[in-house]
Amino acid sequence: MTNERGRFGVHGGQYIPETLMNAVIELEAAYDHYKNDPDFNRELETLFNEYAGRPSRLYYAEKMTRDLGGAKIYLKREDLNHTGAHKINNVLGQALLAKKMGKTRLIAETGAGQHGVATATAAALFGMECVVFMGEEDTKRQALNVYRMKLLGSDVVPVNTGTATLKDAVSEAMREWTSRISDTHYCLGSVMGPHPFPTIVRDFQSVISREARAQILEKEGRLPDAVLACVGGGSNAIGSFYHFINDPSVRLIGCEAAGRGIDTFETAATISTGRLGIFHGMKSYFCQDKYGQIAPVYSISAGLDYPGVGPEHAHLHDIGRAEYVPVTDDEAVDAFEYLARTEGIIPAIESAHAVAHAMKIAPAMGKDQIVIITISGRGDKDCAAIARYRGEDINE
Amino acid sequence: MSNIKKAFENGKAFIAFITCGDPDLETTAKSVRAAVAGGADLIELGIPFSDPTAEGPVIQGANIRALSGGVTTDKIFDLVRELRSDVTIPLVFMTYANVVYSYGADSFISMCRDIGIDGLILPDVPYEEKDEFLPICRKYGVDLVSLIAPTSEGRIAMIAKEAEGFLYIVSSLGVTGVRGEITTDLGSIVSVVRENADIPCAIGFGISTPEQAKKMSGYADGVIVGSAIIKILEKYGREAPPHVGEYVRSMKDAIR
Structure with a gap:
């Protein structure tokens, strides 16, 4: 080059x-x-600070922690920002x-x-x-x-x-x-x-991890063991990871939208199912067919319903610094409802993908370990769609 | 130097763009031959892409029709092989970076040489990224055609000096499509090119009528017409080839 x-x-x-x-x-x-x-x-x-309401809270989800029975869970509350994400x-x-x-x-x-x-x-x-x-x-x-x-x-x-x-x-x-x-x-x-x-x-979103790093050091006196965020293009995830990239003890986990599953065509999990390509101005991983035609991806989450992923995530994947895992619609909807019931917080369906993966890994982690989940947005916008997913038709 | 220069040896060049596989490859082959008979000097064969970000609605529609008809890069290679049994004018592919990259740039471009494709136009590969494909194009003697836009101020000389085949001068801001009026100062752009390089210039985007073609050909060595031809294919479908031929003849006559 x-x-x-x-x-x-x-x-x-x-x-x-x-x-x-x-x-x-x-x-x-x-x-x-x-x-x-x-x-x-x-x-x-x-x-x-004055308009968007920063810094956003790093909230200790005590009930969720007790319920899952493993790692201590903190939520980085980007959902509390002005405009809700x-x-x-x-x-x-x-x-x-x-x-x-x-x-x-x-x-x-x-x-x-x-x-x-x-x-x-x-x-x-x-x-x-x-x-x-x-x-x-x-x-x-x-x-x-x-x-x-x-x-x-x-x-x-x-x-x-x-x-x-x-x-x-x-x-x-x-x-x-x-x-x-x-x-x-x-x-x-x-x-x-x-x-x-x-x-x-990335620079403008890195405020998320700049705050989270200082907040967790203040609350716990140590770094977290894992940081989880959902990944579509990947802006809240890169913002959540950025100031932890040079801390090798912190696992960085991006949660992709698997839609109906990564073994189906109805998925948007780019790193799990895509391959290297050039589209929308960048070289990165894309869901595409053998001739390079971009795939019509699917996720219940409109915010993660994208056939590519940001180039820095593709690189963090290549060098093994971050892990990317698929989370299905079903798992995300369960997590959406779980967080609402357990903590009284309705997350965006996008963010629910990260909550879902935390629900899988936290129980197997030690009680002295710490997980931060970025709640990238609030879920009011998703209520009608989730109701429909559960077979209930409500008017917005 | 490829075959492309021949397109500019017969007065002002008329360059026709046709999306392969719209509505099917048989119609594409007939339309290409009709355009050749009508006096086209070079044909840009579009390999459809699912998300053509530089195209307006007309060519987007052609891409969708072609892909839903099941056309693939390999089938288009077969089409070109068949066309080369009698079509001798220069042919170039117009497609998007991912179509070439995903096929394997080396395999794609070596195939271009084998089947008789003279050049490659990739609207989403600017000067800064051309090294992705240029060394391979040089290896197989396929010209990588560069584009200059109305917003290329300060970049024209740099692009012109390294241009190959011909220079594609984008007449207007925005995407491809028929336009009532073209207001860019094309004379100035072409004169900067002339000061820096000895390469034919062809103007495209927005040209549809013989009057526009005549006016534009006054600034450059040729004109490129895409959307107006695609509209004929959209209107007449499989019956389009004679209409394409007639249209090309009227355009070529206007710039002779």
Whole structure:
């Protein structure tokens, strides 16, 4: 490779149309400048603390710990952030950066709607125009979030190409960006896409592990034995892992959406079932057929329903630093209900994938061991869909 | 230097884009031959991709129709082998990086040489990433065609100096598709290319009428038309080939 920029091992890169190259170069230059700018960082920290409600709590789930009978379980409560998910961390960072760059319009893709809502929120706050692309299928699964975005003053464009889910929303947002670049920033919602997005999004999300590391040291005087987070593109997971990567005693476990199982076609577990490819601006692992056609993936969770994974996760997998495990719809729904009953916390169905895996491993761990699960978002948005999954039809 | 330069030896070049397998490979073969008879100087054969992020709705539709019809990369290689029994004008593949990468870049590109494909256009492989494929293309004598966009300011010379085959000048912002008006200052872009390289320039994106083709050919060495041809295939399906031939003739006549 002549160009090592934006590579995580073999993964990453900038596989995008020439039309967008100057835009990502401009973005990289602006980010390189502002990430070291004390005023920018102060402004962002104020937004994080005063507007988004950070730092988020690291909550000791005592009942769940007792019930599972093994490791002590802590929940990193990103669900308590303003707008109800970790997505606001990245969006406030990118929106502030876009504003400094003189952009007046934000576009975004969204799956579950959490990133779209966060982007619409930041656009309202900064007085920017906002257009969110969302798979038509997802606009039905997440009707409440569509309404929230509109309420916040954004346009929501339903995308009906392909599988009408997150991947198609990303494709459409990329197409829109090629047609209008000068005033528009593409506020990408995960640690994916062309360089510098995987790095920018990771840096803004790394606040999760920066806080969690300090909080667990304060509460327990030691590092955790494992950190668990769900992985679609992988932004809350990379944010949860980042400041623990250099602590080899901490197991990093990413929980992928297996849908109806990794032995079926109805799955979105990229690391379990995908192979190396080039798509959406990056080299990474993708669910695809033998000719490289991207697979129509499936998960009950609109936020994890994506056929690829961020390049840094692909690299952490290659070097064995992080483990990636599949969690089925059934397991995630059980965990969704379990956390609600046991701790009085309704997690996003995405986050429930991480809870489900913790329920598998914690009982076999020692009582002196510690597990942190990132609750990336709250589950209000999922209640109607879970009710349907259980055969109950409720009106939202 | 491949066969591609021949496309630019017959006055201004008319380059036709056809998605392979839309609606089926037999129609593709007939449409290619009709375009050749109509005066096309080079044909871009699109290998369909599930998620063509640089395409507008018209070519996206062709990709979907072709893939649902069961077309595969291997079947397209067979099509080209069959076409080469009589089609002698340069042929290039237009597809996305993953189609080549997933097949195995070496296997894919060596196959291109074997069946008589002269070049490869990958809209999601910019200058910064061309080393992924360029050494292999050179190994087999297949030109990796570079693109220049209206937003390429400051990058044109760099791209032109290393360009092979021909330069694909993207006329407008956005994705492929028919446009009423093209407002980019193409004259300036082409003149920067001319100062830096001796390579034919062809303008694509948004060209559909003979008037547009004539105007665009004034700036460059050729014009590329995709969506307008795909619309004919969409409208007439298996009956499209004679209409494609007639359309190509009208376009080539306009730029002669």
